[in-house]
Amino acid sequence: MEHNEFPLPLITKSLSRLLRHNPDGVLSIDRNGFVSVDSVINYLNGLKAFDGKLDRVHIEEALNDSHKTRFALSENGLKIRALSGHSFEVDLGYEQYVPTGMLYFGTTEEARDQIEEHGLTLSKKHFIRLVDTFERALEIAEARPGPGPMVIEVDAVALAKEGHEFLHAENGEILCEKFGKKYLQLPSPPTATFKR
Known part of the structure; x- marks a missing residue:
């Protein structure tokens, strides 16, 4: 399957909005801010901007964005969260x-x-x-x-x-x-x- 290119700002802004604000409660984000990567991909693929063509490689590009560190994966790599900027209560476990x-x-x-x-x-x-x-x-x-x-x-x-x-x-x-x-x-x- 050919990898579709999306502008990195489109991916990171979409992830930020979703993981920091969870508009209309569309995702089941846990108390530590984590949600399954598959759920995020499925939701974003329903948006016209991605038209069903977003994949895990795109998510990894956003994670590796050298300009800003905005997101992190869980230890097993199955969940993702925003590191800050939430508009709802989360326990990020920070010191x-x-x-x-x-x-x-x-x-x-x-x-x-x-x-x-x-x-x-x-x-x-x-x-x-x-x-x-x-x-x-x-x-x-x-x-x-x-x-x-x-x-x-x-x-x-x-x-x-x-x-x-x-x-x-x-x-x-x-x-x-x-x-x-x-x-x-x-x-x-x-x-x-x-x-x-």
């Missing part, structure tokens, strides 16, 4: 992380007004995804759609002192529940100076 300095959030200028007013409280995702270096946050910001990448500093030590807990994800992201604007330091507009 606690104790911040010792600033953390960073990558976004775009389009989000500035909303973040200045509400902090990072309006996301539909269960956890806010932070990183421990400015450079990594900038990469994330530059990969987001929209003009003007923006990196926001997060006073993670102050958050921890006030009882917020952090988790260290397999992909290096640091997860924290939503929080308000008082912990954020936004750069002065414009952010063009942040571009490489």
Whole structure:
């Protein structure tokens, strides 16, 4: 059987939407975020974009995407899960992380007004995804759609002192529940100076 080519972003975005948000509860995702790879392939093959031609090789391409580590297989390779970004409660089994300095959030200028007013409280995702270096946050910001990448500093030590807990994800992201604007330091507009 000939292997059909699909753009990698189509596969990864489809997997992200499905595994992070499970729209309309279409999959039986377990409490640890895992679902059978076969179920995922079957569901996606019902979508016009894939037209029944998606296979395990495509899923493995998404798993091996060198730009971002978004997904992981179970030890036996039969199940898959998103590593972060869920909009529903999951127990990912991550270890606690104790911040010792600033953390960073990558976004775009389009989000500035909303973040200045509400902090990072309006996301539909269960956890806010932070990183421990400015450079990594900038990469994330530059990969987001929209003009003007923006990196926001997060006073993670102050958050921890006030009882917020952090988790260290397999992909290096640091997860924290939503929080308000008082912990954020936004750069002065414009952010063009942040571009490489």
